[in-house]
Amino acid sequence: MPQMRVTEGSITSRVMANLQRNVARSGRIQEQLSSGKQISRPSDSPTGTLSSMQLRGEARVNEQYSRNADDGLGWLGTIDDTLTSSLSRLNRARELGIMSQSGINSSESREALAIEVENIRDSLIGLANTTYLGRPVFGGTTTGPAAYDSAGVYLGDGNQVLRTVGGNAQVPVAETGPNVFGTGPNQVFAVLTNMAANLRSNNTTALGANMDQLDVSSNLIKTTLSDVGARYNRVSQANDTAKDRLVSLKGQISDIEDIDLPKTIMDMQLQSTAYQSALAATAKVIQPSLLDYLR
Template sequence: MTQRMMTGRELSQLGQASTRMASAQEQMTTGKKLSRPSDGPADTTVALKARAGVDQQAQFTRNANDGQAWLQTIDSALQGANTQITRAYTLALQGANTATNGQTAENALADEIDQIKQGLLATANSQYLGRPVFGGTTAGGSAFAQVGVTDASGNPVLDADGNQVQQVQYVGDGGSVSRRVGADTVVRVDSDGQSVFGSTADGTSIFDALDKLSAALRSSDSDGIQAGIQAMQDARTRISGAAADEGARMNQITAASNVASDNTLALKTVQSNVEDIDIAEATINLETQTTAYNAALAAISKTSQQSLLDYLA
């Protein structure tokens, strides 16, 4: 073997040793086994899939958090509505004693019923991030609104004081707001206002019932007051059903959120296994490659120091 060939081979080996040492140094510096696809094509495929899975689970978690916020808003609104309707029920029971209350007391009860109606209207228009939680997908800021009542000819209907009669109407839509919280799990996060508070279209809403109860109290209409008592009982039952439905959906989202958290942990473990180095192993590898490089460097150094006399000896 000629001197040139020997030198060429040694330089090639030195270059390979340098490359291996540089790779070991890069791994120690970055903490990653995979810096580019060529470092491990098969592992790169696994890592990319794991990263995509982590991103997907993170989105499910964000959706779940948003859905929980919607449902928490609904839960608070339903609790408030139940408190208000229960108070109206109590007032209706008091108003049933028309023979002993006197009209002044009945009027005072009616005034409080009117106040409860306004408070309940505000509750029914509860919002999350500017969107009414009982209004479906409406672009407006309210699920219910007070509008002036007109007759068949379009003329305003006036009360005893000459003011146009106001009636609560549903101004939301029939749409629903949903959040995908899992690969196969989509949960509705709003509540249908007319299912919760009754239909304003056919006059069976809680607002209509409160109007009728107020009018019955002012006129000492015993039958009307009894009807109001029953209407308040029905409304409380409806609210309780809505609360149970909201609770079930909250549980579904919570369970899905827990699954997303578990999946994220599992995927990050897979990602770490194929991407991250083992510090102890990487340290030993770097020391080994550094030693090999220094040995190759020393060997080529000796070869380059030979003279013509070394070959004539």
Template sequence: MTERVTHRSIQEASLARLQGNLQAMSLLQSQVSSGKKITKPSDDPTGTVSSLALRQQLRLNEQYTVQGDDGLSWLSMQDTALQTTTSQLRAARTLVVQALNQGVQTDGTRTAISVELDGILQTVLSLANTQYQGRSVFAGTSGPGDAVVPVSPEVTGPGTAPAVAYTPATYSWAPTGTGDTKVERQVDAQSTVRVDSNGARIFGTDVAVNGVSDADRQQSVFSLLQQIRDEIKTPKEAGPDVAVGGVDVDKGKRLGELLNRLDGAIGRVLEGLADVGARVNRIERAKEVASSAKYELSDQLSKVEDVDLPAVMIQLSLQETAYKAALTANSKVLNTSLMDFLR
């Protein structure tokens, strides 16, 4: 059977080809103007899936960076507080060594040293209550308020009264609380980093708290400084007969024992400072990885979404040439009036 080719069928076929050329040109012009190969999912379904996955990874990567920055802010506050605490405790140690030279001490010099020690106590107490955005950096997930406050002298622990302890009102350290709750930030897909510190371990505690076992519990640096202050302030012939370990000792030996305790407290603060530094390094490394991943993911996304502008411009030029050639050829074959109308 022979297919009949009419003038009308030739016109319809020619118009269809011309319309196809126009659509191809429109797509290329859209890519040139937007710079994107994918403007809607139907443009490239497979590329759209890859684009969505890459964008999701970029959002997660950005969130890890934000979390890391916030964690560094928490740790920076702790680093500053612990470095200042170390400086203050070393100054207190110098005063204790000075007080041990009892041969040149008078009631006036002992009073002056005790006053200076009291100032150091208040400074360290304030540093232990350091906050970031209204939350204590040494009290886990506790709300606003001081993390550590003086309690009544009747509350005693490893040290002697008057004792200073972390207040039961502090959520994370309360004896009836939920334990050593942590503030953590996720810095990559697999791991989180703790950004607060357990103040009861670093500064010590005179009462039982969750997160610190009785075996690990140490006299708080606050009650220790109070004890040293009171010991120095009393005249050398005064003071309790039994002060350390149930053995009669003189003031020099009592101060020597308190000095050893102070050295231990300084060591615990330094351990806390080293731990903070290790976590800072961990977050900074995670941020470096996130930064490298960001560039790699952005490059992959660009390959999926962005057009090769020079190549698209060449294709557009070729498409325009083909369209003009088709118009010229059709004008010679088809009815002139029709081609004039198409132009």
């Protein structure tokens, strides 16, 4: 059987190639330790890179859902506070109507009651023009700064302000003024204007009708408050769902991309030990020759 001749040059080449591979492995581990990531480029793990990209895309979607929900909660919370204040003012107007039916006959007293009713009306118009981030919450999608003018005329539109808070889940986060404050002669501002005039003229029959209209307006606002509360809960739950999903996605991304620090440190120590052992073995296998000295 013929003998294969192994030259010093071939031994040296193989040993150096093995040492270079060892150094390359050490370099990769050092890169992982410094970055904290086990995937720094797609070639590190093509399947892991694809999974990571898909998870990151889903995470961005849920982040947007959460932002939309936070914005929707701001709208709905503003409307809730405004309607609660509006109810208290309507209750005060009703109290004034009851007072006028309790034997107050002097013109001065009726004038004082009428002035307070007008102030309540102006205050309600101010509440109806409540804004959130510069937009009137009762103006639909209007780009104007107010939902009503000083005379109580509606300036907005009938469109809904929607926020997407989940997959195929859009929630109205605003209200249109007519749905809350009424329209025509039953509009709460018109009722209060008429009530003030009836107080001045001491028209008790008309005042009784005004009281009934105020009750209708109060019930309308209460119904809207209940609906707003239900939507607030829905958006809040959607927000919690999006945030919980986001936490889960970040955990999955971390499992794919991030290193196991204790394991990586141990691998680095083992690789360093292996490299030092390889160097020691190489020094014994490749002894210096006379030619090395002559160089």
